[in-house]
Amino acid sequence: MKQAMKQERNDFQSTFRICTRTGILRFVHLSGRREEREGSSLFYTCVTEHNEDESDVDMLTGLFGPMQFASRMNVLCRQDVTSEEEKYAVLAFNIENFRLINERFGMQEGDLCLKILADILSQAFIEGIVCRTPVDSFYVLIRIDQMNHALNVFRNLLAEQMRKEWNCVVNIGGCLVPSEGWKPSVCMDHAMQACRSLSRFNGKRFAWYDKELADELTFARYI
Structure with missing residues (x-):
């Protein structure tokens, strides 16, 4: 489980959150690709040079x-x-x-x-x-x-x-x-x-x- 979570976070190391609405998490990659995932309170932390105080x-x-x-x-x-x-x-x-x-x-x-x-x-x-x-x-x-x-x-x-x-x-x-x-x-x-x-x-x-x-x-x- 920890390995899976670690891999999942790695997938989003170059992303940041646009906004969170109930039940949907929206992300945008720095490359411009966008993605949506189901969820309610989970979000991924950027670990790029552009990371900001959450x-x-x-x-x-x-x-x-x-x-x-x-x-x-x-x-x-x-x-x-x-x-x-x-x-x-x-x-x-x-x-x-x-x-x-x-x-x-x-x-x-x-x-x-x-x-x-x-x-x-x-x-x-x-x-x-x-x-x-x-x-x-x-x-x-x-x-x-x-x-x-x-x-x-x-x-x-x-x-x-x-x-x-x-x-x-x-x-x-x-x-x-x-x-x-x-x-x-x-x-x-x-x-x-x-x-x-x-x-x-x-x-x-x-x-x-x-x-x-x-x-x-x-x-x-x-x-």
């Missing part, structure tokens, strides 16, 4: 924390370092006026709302990497050629699964990851700036961080 996992949702997200982003983006075109985007997701859900329905309902959103993101962006931050925002790293389909799935699931009485409005900001010289923290910050800019526009729920927005934010700092 404590950086959000306790409420089971998603990666920001440090794990940044590490995985570096691993995946480094594979395309020779490309001259952007191949990945960082998306920031924020529930507009989330505090009102907590105030009106209570913290337990607020936590349930976050868990449902985390589950929707995990389903929609199955080909990406999802994380939650301590300030109740979510980030996704996704290939640009997979993004539009994943966003459509996300919007459909959001309409189906979110409770109507919460009246959730989810804003999304995007930042293209440069082909070289990227910094995860900068990409995440730019995506969130684009996300927060949407609160000024009625009906618009997606914005890119581009030169126009960057110039506008820079101008605002000097007013």
Whole structure:
């Protein structure tokens, strides 16, 4: 039995966990190959140079924390370092006026709302990497050629699964990851700036961080 467990762990020495949902464990190999196994609480520890502290996992949702997200982003983006075109985007997701859900329905309902959103993101962006931050925002790293389909799935699931009485409005900001010289923290910050800019526009729920927005934010700092 010990020999079998040892061999099984060796099979996953070059993998890391994407997310854990009840009854299913999802893994992705650093080579890009994905695999699912049945289970509920077992996960395999990476023993590569990219291994991170397993404590950086959000306790409420089971998603990666920001440090794990940044590490995985570096691993995946480094594979395309020779490309001259952007191949990945960082998306920031924020529930507009989330505090009102907590105030009106209570913290337990607020936590349930976050868990449902985390589950929707995990389903929609199955080909990406999802994380939650301590300030109740979510980030996704996704290939640009997979993004539009994943966003459509996300919007459909959001309409189906979110409770109507919460009246959730989810804003999304995007930042293209440069082909070289990227910094995860900068990409995440730019995506969130684009996300927060949407609160000024009625009906618009997606914005890119581009030169126009960057110039506008820079101008605002000097007013």
